[in-house]
Amino acid sequence: MSRTSPARDRLLKAARELFYADGYGVSIDAVTERANVAKPTVYAHFKSKDELIGTVLTSACEEWFTELDAELERRDGDPLAQLLAPFDLLAASLPDPAYHGCILVNSAAAFLSADHPAHHALATHDQRMLALFEQLATRADAAEPAALARQLLVLYDGVKARGLVDNTGDAARDARTAATALLHAPSPLAR
Template identity: 35%
Template structure:
Protein backbone atom coordinates (compact mmCIF):
# COMPACT_ATOMS: atom_id res chain seq x y z
CA UNK A 1 0.00 0.00 0.00
CA UNK A 2 1.45 3.34 -1.01
CA UNK A 3 1.87 6.31 1.28
CA UNK A 4 -0.49 9.21 0.51
CA UNK A 5 1.12 12.08 -1.34
CA UNK A 6 1.50 15.63 -0.03
CA UNK A 7 -1.94 16.74 -1.28
CA UNK A 8 -3.77 13.96 0.54
CA UNK A 9 -1.67 14.40 3.68
CA UNK A 10 -2.47 18.11 3.72
CA UNK A 11 -6.18 17.42 3.28
CA UNK A 12 -6.22 14.86 6.10
CA UNK A 13 -4.21 17.10 8.43
CA UNK A 14 -6.49 20.05 7.69
CA UNK A 15 -9.59 17.93 8.15
CA UNK A 16 -8.46 16.79 11.59
CA UNK A 17 -6.90 20.01 12.84
CA UNK A 18 -9.61 22.39 11.65
CA UNK A 19 -12.21 20.23 13.39
CA UNK A 20 -10.30 19.82 16.64
CA UNK A 21 -8.70 23.29 16.80
CA UNK A 22 -10.85 25.44 14.52
CA UNK A 23 -10.37 27.19 11.21
CA UNK A 24 -7.76 29.47 12.75
CA UNK A 25 -5.25 26.65 13.03
CA UNK A 26 -1.90 27.89 11.82
CA UNK A 27 -0.25 26.98 8.55
CA UNK A 28 2.83 25.76 10.39
CA UNK A 29 0.73 23.30 12.41
CA UNK A 30 -0.93 22.03 9.23
CA UNK A 31 2.41 21.59 7.48
CA UNK A 32 3.95 19.83 10.46
CA UNK A 33 1.00 17.47 10.88
CA UNK A 34 1.04 16.64 7.15
CA UNK A 35 4.84 16.36 7.05
CA UNK A 36 5.03 18.51 3.94
CA UNK A 37 6.91 21.57 2.84
CA UNK A 38 5.18 24.95 2.59
CA UNK A 39 5.60 24.79 -1.16
CA UNK A 40 3.20 21.81 -1.31
CA UNK A 41 0.42 23.87 0.23
CA UNK A 42 0.75 26.56 -2.42
CA UNK A 43 1.26 24.14 -5.31
CA UNK A 44 -1.82 22.08 -4.51
CA UNK A 45 -4.20 24.63 -3.01
CA UNK A 46 -2.87 28.12 -3.66
CA UNK A 47 -2.70 28.69 0.09
CA UNK A 48 -4.58 27.98 3.29
CA UNK A 49 -7.91 29.35 2.00
CA UNK A 50 -7.88 26.90 -0.89
CA UNK A 51 -7.03 24.04 1.46
CA UNK A 52 -9.85 24.94 3.84
CA UNK A 53 -12.29 25.18 0.96
CA UNK A 54 -11.31 21.76 -0.39
CA UNK A 55 -11.60 20.19 3.07
CA UNK A 56 -15.12 21.56 3.38
CA UNK A 57 -15.99 20.36 -0.12
CA UNK A 58 -14.90 16.84 0.81
CA UNK A 59 -16.55 16.75 4.22
CA UNK A 60 -19.85 18.08 2.91
CA UNK A 61 -19.92 15.29 0.31
CA UNK A 62 -19.16 12.73 3.02
CA UNK A 63 -21.76 14.14 5.38
CA UNK A 64 -24.42 14.26 2.66
CA UNK A 65 -23.67 10.61 1.89
CA UNK A 66 -24.07 9.84 5.60
CA UNK A 67 -27.56 11.37 5.53
CA UNK A 68 -28.43 9.23 2.50
CA UNK A 69 -27.10 6.04 4.14
CA UNK A 70 -28.94 6.75 7.38
CA UNK A 71 -32.20 7.35 5.57
CA UNK A 72 -31.79 4.34 3.29
CA UNK A 73 -31.16 2.09 6.30
CA UNK A 74 -34.47 3.25 7.77
CA UNK A 75 -36.42 1.80 4.83
CA UNK A 76 -38.95 3.35 2.48
CA UNK A 77 -41.29 5.16 4.87
CA UNK A 78 -40.48 8.92 4.67
CA UNK A 79 -41.49 9.42 8.31
CA UNK A 80 -39.06 6.74 9.51
CA UNK A 81 -36.36 8.03 7.18
CA UNK A 82 -36.61 11.56 8.58
CA UNK A 83 -36.68 10.44 12.20
CA UNK A 84 -33.67 8.19 11.61
CA UNK A 85 -31.61 11.35 11.11
CA UNK A 86 -32.18 12.28 14.75
CA UNK A 87 -31.26 8.80 15.94
CA UNK A 88 -28.03 9.11 13.96
CA UNK A 89 -27.41 12.54 15.50
CA UNK A 90 -27.72 10.95 18.95
CA UNK A 91 -24.74 8.74 18.07
CA UNK A 92 -22.80 11.55 16.40
CA UNK A 93 -23.00 13.98 19.31
CA UNK A 94 -22.19 11.25 21.82
CA UNK A 95 -18.93 10.44 20.04
CA UNK A 96 -15.75 11.12 21.99
CA UNK A 97 -14.35 13.35 19.24
CA UNK A 98 -17.51 15.39 18.64
CA UNK A 99 -16.64 19.09 18.40
CA UNK A 100 -19.82 20.57 16.95
CA UNK A 101 -20.85 21.47 13.46
CA UNK A 102 -17.83 21.94 11.25
CA UNK A 103 -19.81 24.18 8.89
CA UNK A 104 -21.19 26.53 11.51
CA UNK A 105 -17.70 26.79 13.00
CA UNK A 106 -16.28 27.62 9.56
CA UNK A 107 -18.92 30.25 8.87
CA UNK A 108 -18.28 31.91 12.22
CA UNK A 109 -14.50 31.76 12.01
CA UNK A 110 -14.08 32.96 8.43
CA UNK A 111 -14.99 36.62 8.73
CA UNK A 112 -14.58 37.50 5.06
CA UNK A 113 -18.07 37.06 3.56
CA UNK A 114 -16.46 36.38 0.18
CA UNK A 115 -14.30 33.52 1.44
CA UNK A 116 -14.89 30.61 -0.96
CA UNK A 117 -15.66 28.28 1.96
CA UNK A 118 -18.94 30.10 2.55
CA UNK A 119 -20.23 29.01 -0.86
CA UNK A 120 -19.50 25.40 0.12
CA UNK A 121 -21.33 25.65 3.45
CA UNK A 122 -24.31 27.42 1.85
CA UNK A 123 -24.60 24.74 -0.82
CA UNK A 124 -24.36 22.03 1.83
CA UNK A 125 -27.23 23.55 3.77
CA UNK A 126 -29.28 23.87 0.58
CA UNK A 127 -28.62 20.23 -0.27
CA UNK A 128 -29.66 19.03 3.20
CA UNK A 129 -32.78 21.20 3.06
CA UNK A 130 -33.64 19.77 -0.35
CA UNK A 131 -33.15 16.23 0.93
CA UNK A 132 -35.49 16.88 3.85
CA UNK A 133 -38.03 18.60 1.64
CA UNK A 134 -38.05 15.72 -0.84
CA UNK A 135 -38.92 13.29 1.95
CA UNK A 136 -41.65 15.59 3.20
CA UNK A 137 -43.10 15.79 -0.31
CA UNK A 138 -43.08 11.98 -0.49
CA UNK A 139 -44.87 11.96 2.85
CA UNK A 140 -47.52 14.31 1.48
CA UNK A 141 -46.77 17.01 4.05
CA UNK A 142 -48.91 20.13 3.44
CA UNK A 143 -45.97 22.57 3.73
CA UNK A 144 -42.83 20.62 2.86
CA UNK A 145 -40.51 23.61 2.36
CA UNK A 146 -41.45 25.16 5.69
CA UNK A 147 -41.26 21.82 7.48
CA UNK A 148 -37.82 21.21 5.93
CA UNK A 149 -36.71 24.60 7.30
CA UNK A 150 -37.92 23.55 10.75
CA UNK A 151 -36.26 20.13 10.63
CA UNK A 152 -33.03 21.70 9.43
CA UNK A 153 -33.17 24.14 12.32
CA UNK A 154 -33.57 21.19 14.69
CA UNK A 155 -30.55 19.46 13.16
CA UNK A 156 -28.33 22.51 13.42
CA UNK A 157 -29.67 23.29 16.90
CA UNK A 158 -28.86 19.76 17.99
CA UNK A 159 -25.27 20.11 16.85
CA UNK A 160 -24.85 23.50 18.53
CA UNK A 161 -26.52 22.48 21.77
CA UNK A 162 -24.54 19.27 22.03
CA UNK A 163 -21.38 21.36 21.81
CA UNK A 164 -22.33 23.88 24.47
CA UNK A 165 -24.31 21.55 26.74
CA UNK A 166 -22.72 18.14 26.32
CA UNK A 167 -24.53 16.52 29.25
CA UNK A 168 -27.93 17.00 27.61
CA UNK A 169 -29.53 14.82 24.96
CA UNK A 170 -30.53 17.40 22.34
CA UNK A 171 -30.95 14.89 19.50
CA UNK A 172 -33.75 13.07 21.29
CA UNK A 173 -35.43 16.34 22.27
CA UNK A 174 -35.16 17.44 18.63
CA UNK A 175 -36.57 14.10 17.48
CA UNK A 176 -39.64 14.66 19.63
CA UNK A 177 -40.15 18.07 18.04
CA UNK A 178 -39.47 16.61 14.60
CA UNK A 179 -42.28 14.12 15.12
CA UNK A 180 -44.68 17.03 15.62
CA UNK A 181 -43.46 18.74 12.46
CA UNK A 182 -43.62 15.55 10.41
CA UNK A 183 -47.07 14.60 11.67
CA UNK A 184 -48.66 17.97 10.93
CA UNK A 185 -51.78 17.25 8.89
Protein backbone atom coordinates in the same frame (compact mmCIF):
# COMPACT_ATOMS: atom_id res chain seq x y z
CA MET B 1 -0.60 18.01 -10.09
CA SER B 2 -3.37 15.46 -9.75
CA ARG B 3 -6.43 16.35 -7.68
CA THR B 4 -5.76 13.27 -5.60
CA SER B 5 -2.40 12.17 -4.31
CA PRO B 6 -1.18 10.71 -1.04
CA ALA B 7 0.37 14.06 -0.07
CA ARG B 8 -2.85 15.96 -0.85
CA ASP B 9 -4.90 13.43 1.09
CA ARG B 10 -2.56 13.75 4.09
CA LEU B 11 -2.80 17.55 3.89
CA LEU B 12 -6.59 17.44 3.88
CA LYS B 13 -6.71 15.00 6.78
CA ALA B 14 -4.20 16.99 8.83
CA ALA B 15 -5.91 20.31 8.09
CA ARG B 16 -9.32 18.95 9.00
CA GLU B 17 -8.08 17.51 12.30
CA LEU B 18 -6.22 20.70 13.25
CA PHE B 19 -8.92 23.14 12.13
CA TYR B 20 -11.55 21.17 14.03
CA ALA B 21 -9.51 20.78 17.21
CA ASP B 22 -7.72 24.12 17.32
CA GLY B 23 -9.59 26.48 15.02
CA TYR B 24 -8.74 28.17 11.77
CA GLY B 25 -5.81 30.15 13.17
CA VAL B 26 -3.71 27.01 12.82
CA SER B 27 -0.68 27.79 10.68
CA ILE B 28 0.17 26.16 7.38
CA ASP B 29 3.43 25.12 9.07
CA ALA B 30 1.44 23.14 11.65
CA VAL B 31 -0.60 21.50 8.88
CA THR B 32 2.50 20.54 6.89
CA GLU B 33 4.17 19.18 10.00
CA ARG B 34 1.12 17.04 10.84
CA ALA B 35 0.84 15.87 7.22
CA ASN B 36 4.59 15.23 6.98
CA VAL B 37 4.99 17.23 3.78
CA ALA B 38 7.07 20.24 2.77
CA LYS B 39 5.38 23.64 2.75
CA PRO B 40 5.60 24.02 -1.07
CA THR B 41 3.45 20.89 -1.33
CA VAL B 42 0.52 22.84 0.13
CA TYR B 43 0.76 25.46 -2.58
CA ALA B 44 1.21 22.83 -5.28
CA HIS B 45 -2.29 21.61 -4.40
CA PHE B 46 -4.01 24.73 -3.05
CA LYS B 47 -3.69 28.37 -4.09
CA SER B 48 -4.12 29.62 -0.53
CA LYS B 49 -5.02 28.65 3.00
CA ASP B 50 -8.58 29.78 2.26
CA GLU B 51 -8.76 27.33 -0.65
CA LEU B 52 -7.46 24.59 1.64
CA ILE B 53 -10.18 25.49 4.16
CA GLY B 54 -12.85 25.43 1.45
CA THR B 55 -11.68 22.04 0.23
CA VAL B 56 -11.65 20.62 3.77
CA LEU B 57 -15.21 21.85 4.32
CA THR B 58 -16.45 20.55 0.98
CA SER B 59 -14.93 17.19 1.80
CA ALA B 60 -16.60 17.15 5.24
CA CYS B 61 -19.94 17.98 3.61
CA GLU B 62 -19.55 15.18 1.06
CA GLU B 63 -18.68 12.69 3.81
CA TRP B 64 -21.87 13.64 5.69
CA PHE B 65 -24.05 13.19 2.61
CA THR B 66 -22.42 9.87 1.79
CA GLU B 67 -23.21 8.65 5.32
CA LEU B 68 -26.72 10.10 5.18
CA ASP B 69 -27.44 8.61 1.74
CA ALA B 70 -26.41 5.17 3.01
CA GLU B 71 -28.73 5.56 6.00
CA LEU B 72 -31.60 6.69 3.78
CA GLU B 73 -31.06 3.65 1.58
CA ARG B 74 -31.20 1.37 4.65
CA ARG B 75 -34.54 2.98 5.53
CA ASP B 76 -35.95 2.73 2.02
CA GLY B 77 -39.70 2.20 2.06
CA ASP B 78 -40.24 4.00 5.39
CA PRO B 79 -40.69 7.72 4.65
CA LEU B 80 -40.98 8.77 8.31
CA ALA B 81 -37.82 6.88 9.26
CA GLN B 82 -36.03 8.50 6.34
CA LEU B 83 -37.19 11.96 7.40
CA LEU B 84 -35.80 11.35 10.89
CA ALA B 85 -32.51 9.82 9.69
CA PRO B 86 -30.42 13.02 9.98
CA PHE B 87 -31.44 13.39 13.62
CA ASP B 88 -30.73 9.73 14.35
CA LEU B 89 -27.27 10.01 12.82
CA LEU B 90 -26.54 13.10 14.91
CA ALA B 91 -27.80 11.37 18.06
CA ALA B 92 -25.59 8.36 17.35
CA SER B 93 -22.46 10.44 16.84
CA LEU B 94 -22.96 13.12 19.47
CA PRO B 95 -22.19 11.36 22.71
CA ASP B 96 -18.64 12.56 22.10
CA PRO B 97 -16.65 14.57 24.65
CA ALA B 98 -14.35 15.69 21.80
CA TYR B 99 -17.24 17.34 19.91
CA HIS B 100 -16.30 20.94 19.10
CA GLY B 101 -19.34 21.79 17.02
CA CYS B 102 -20.06 21.42 13.35
CA ILE B 103 -16.94 22.17 11.32
CA LEU B 104 -19.07 24.01 8.74
CA VAL B 105 -20.91 26.21 11.23
CA ASN B 106 -17.68 26.88 13.11
CA SER B 107 -15.97 28.02 9.93
CA ALA B 108 -18.77 30.39 8.95
CA ALA B 109 -18.56 31.95 12.41
CA ALA B 110 -14.77 32.27 12.09
CA PHE B 111 -14.87 33.93 8.67
CA LEU B 112 -17.44 36.70 8.56
CA SER B 113 -17.09 37.61 4.88
CA ALA B 114 -19.86 36.11 2.77
CA ASP B 115 -17.24 35.73 0.02
CA HIS B 116 -15.11 33.32 2.06
CA PRO B 117 -15.17 29.65 0.96
CA ALA B 118 -16.47 28.76 4.44
CA HIS B 119 -19.72 30.60 3.82
CA HIS B 120 -20.07 29.01 0.41
CA ALA B 121 -19.54 25.53 1.90
CA LEU B 122 -22.11 26.09 4.66
CA ALA B 123 -24.64 27.60 2.25
CA THR B 124 -24.21 24.67 -0.12
CA HIS B 125 -24.64 22.21 2.73
CA ASP B 126 -27.77 23.94 4.02
CA GLN B 127 -29.29 24.16 0.52
CA ARG B 128 -28.72 20.44 0.03
CA MET B 129 -30.21 19.65 3.45
CA LEU B 130 -33.21 21.89 2.77
CA ALA B 131 -33.85 20.22 -0.58
CA LEU B 132 -33.47 16.79 0.98
CA PHE B 133 -35.78 17.62 3.88
CA GLU B 134 -38.40 18.89 1.42
CA GLN B 135 -38.09 15.74 -0.69
CA LEU B 136 -38.38 13.52 2.39
CA ALA B 137 -41.28 15.59 3.77
CA THR B 138 -43.11 15.14 0.47
CA ARG B 139 -42.58 11.37 0.61
CA ALA B 140 -43.87 11.38 4.20
CA ASP B 141 -47.06 13.16 3.02
CA ALA B 142 -46.40 16.39 4.95
CA ALA B 143 -49.10 19.00 4.47
CA GLU B 144 -46.59 21.72 3.56
CA PRO B 145 -43.27 20.09 2.66
CA ALA B 146 -41.38 23.35 2.00
CA ALA B 147 -42.41 24.88 5.33
CA LEU B 148 -41.65 21.67 7.19
CA ALA B 149 -38.25 21.44 5.47
CA ARG B 150 -37.31 24.93 6.71
CA GLN B 151 -38.36 24.01 10.24
CA LEU B 152 -36.43 20.74 10.14
CA LEU B 153 -33.32 22.59 8.98
CA VAL B 154 -33.59 24.88 12.01
CA LEU B 155 -33.87 21.83 14.28
CA TYR B 156 -30.97 20.13 12.52
CA ASP B 157 -28.70 23.19 12.82
CA GLY B 158 -29.83 23.66 16.41
CA VAL B 159 -28.65 20.16 17.33
CA LYS B 160 -25.17 20.96 16.08
CA ALA B 161 -25.05 24.22 18.04
CA ARG B 162 -26.53 22.68 21.19
CA GLY B 163 -23.94 19.91 21.02
CA LEU B 164 -21.29 22.44 21.99
CA VAL B 165 -22.61 22.50 25.55
CA ASP B 166 -24.40 19.15 25.69
CA ASN B 167 -22.65 16.37 23.83
CA THR B 168 -24.88 13.60 25.21
CA GLY B 169 -27.01 13.32 22.09
CA ASP B 170 -30.10 14.54 23.96
CA ALA B 171 -30.47 17.54 21.65
CA ALA B 172 -30.66 15.27 18.60
CA ARG B 173 -33.21 13.02 20.28
CA ASP B 174 -35.25 16.08 21.32
CA ALA B 175 -35.04 17.45 17.76
CA ARG B 176 -36.22 14.07 16.45
CA THR B 177 -39.24 14.25 18.76
CA ALA B 178 -39.95 17.82 17.62
CA ALA B 179 -39.58 16.81 13.95
CA THR B 180 -42.13 14.02 14.45
CA ALA B 181 -44.52 16.46 16.13
CA LEU B 182 -44.11 18.96 13.28
CA LEU B 183 -44.81 16.28 10.69
CA HIS B 184 -48.00 15.27 12.47
CA ALA B 185 -49.14 18.85 13.23
CA PRO B 186 -52.26 19.95 11.30
CA SER B 187 -50.22 22.43 9.27
CA PRO B 188 -46.71 23.74 9.88
CA LEU B 189 -46.52 27.46 10.30
CA ALA B 190 -45.89 28.92 6.87
CA ARG B 191 -43.78 31.96 6.19
